[in-house]
Amino acid sequence: MDKGILIVDDAQLNREILSDMLSDEYNVFEAENGEKALRVLERKAADIHLVLLDLNMPGMDGFEVLRHMEKGGLLELIPVIVISAEQANETIERAYEMGVSDYISRPFDMVVVRRRVANTIALYEKQRKLEDMVIDQLYKNERDTRLMVLILSHIVEFRNGESGSHILHIYVLTKMLLERLSEVSDKYSLSPSEISLISIASALHDIGKITVPSSILNKPGRLTSEEFEIMKQHALRGAEMLKSLELYQSERLVEISYSICRWHHERYDGSGYPDGLVGDDIPIAAQVVAIADVYDALTSVRCYKLAVPHDMAMQMIIRGECGAFNPLILKCLEDIAPYITERIEQNEILKRDDMEIKALAESVLSEAHIKTVRTIH
Numbered sequence: 001m002d003k004g005i006l007i008v009d010d011a012q013l014n015r016e017i018l019s020d021m022l023s024d025e026y027n028v029f030e031a032e033n034g035e036k037a038l039r040v041l042e043r044k045a046a047d048i049h050l051v052l053l054d055l056n057m058p059g060m061d062g063f064e065v066l067r068h069m070e071k072g073g074l075l076e077l078i079p080v081i082v083i084s085a086e087q088a089n090e091t092i093e094r095a096y097e098m099g100v101s102d103y104i105s106r107p108f109d110m111v112v113v114r115r116r117v118a119n120t121i122a123l124y125e126k127q128r129k130l131e132d133m134v135i136d137q138l139y140k141n142e143r144d145t146r147l148m149v150l151i152l153s154h155i156v157e158f159r160n161g162e163s164g165s166h167i168l169h170i171y172v173l174t175k176m177l178l179e180r181l182s183e184v185s186d187k188y189s190l191s192p193s194e195i196s197l198i199s200i201a202s203a204l205h206d207i208g209k210i211t212v213p214s215s216i217l218n219k220p221g222r223l224t225s226e227e228f229e230i231m232k233q234h235a236l237r238g239a240e241m242l243k244s245l246e247l248y249q250s251e252r253l254v255e256i257s258y259s260i261c262r263w264h265h266e267r268y269d270g271s272g273y274p275d276g277l278v279g280d281d282i283p284i285a286a287q288v289v290a291i292a293d294v295y296d297a298l299t300s301v302r303c304y305k306l307a308v309p310h311d312m313a314m315q316m317i318i319r320g321e322c323g324a325f326n327p328l329i330l331k332c333l334e335d336i337a338p339y340i341t342e343r344i345e346q347n348e349i350l351k352r353d354d355m356e357i358k359a360l361a362e363s364v365l366s367e368a369h370i371k372t373v374r375t376i377h
Helices: 012-022 034-047 062-071 089-097 110-159 165-184 192-204 207-211 225-232 234-243 252-263 284-299 310-318 327-345 354-367
Strands: 004-008 027-031 048-053 080-084 102-105
Touching: 004 012, 004 034, 012 027, 012 110, 027 034, 034 048, 034 062, 048 062, 048 110, 062 080, 062 089, 080 089, 080 110, 089 102, 102 110, 165 192, 165 284, 165 327, 192 252, 192 284, 207 234, 225 234, 234 252, 252 284, 284 310, 284 327, 310 327
Parallel strands: 004 027, 004 048, 048 080, 080 102
Antiparallel strands: none
């Protein structure tokens, strides 16, 4: 008997009847009111596979128990069957709307109770296995996508005569900025999956440099005006490469990558290139990657310059010496400033463990509205 059932009913006789029906197959826990039920769930949630819940109880009634379970995320994990003599349609409908799996009326029929309990537990177990399969597939897709993007972006970086660590730095900075932005504002609707996609897509920001001659890419001195105009074309060339993927234009990763490639050199006041976009006409993904790119360019050694210290780079960006940026993102940059160096040194992208990626998969599942089936007919 490795499965547990919690019986919640203020009537001792009802608890005894249900316990006698089920105790030969399940570990039975009992609670005489809503408060005790929640305490049992707090201590024994991992051992409880189903709750049999009375609605009409003194103090905290069954509906309040359901609200607490929903708030704590327990209804996603533990199914609830209502046990009640209440026959009013509005009460039954309300219970289903709050997430119960089934409704058993008193007096109890042992065959009905045992069968519905078994079916509900079995259904939840099958649904969890299905969700695990979906999560595993999402995890694999996330891992494979990230790997391929990194390979391609490293090719660009090495051709550019730069360290492949630039891609890692942009990823880390982009992710840090987006996470902070999502904390301080809901203006840009940055879900965990959106943050992940933008961070991954950031690796392709300079893919268009494949088309720029090596003599210009790796020139140790200042570029001439003609050479700089050729260099600037990498933004459009990268966007055109992604635009040519006609079969995948509806893919969110491609959409984000396109906006980053084309507009990561735009500036908030319209002084950037290639399109001179102003303010939030610049997609938020491109705005964030732009700041990350500037910061890493300043603090890294290049064939034409030495690295600038972190504090000096921060001052240069905040003072507008590298162009105008979204004030909200600049504030986020200041907020994360004390942690940037440490996070970059950790090369976080190489150390993302399975737990983080699976958490992302859970988020994607939630956004896709893949929910546990709660109703049994």
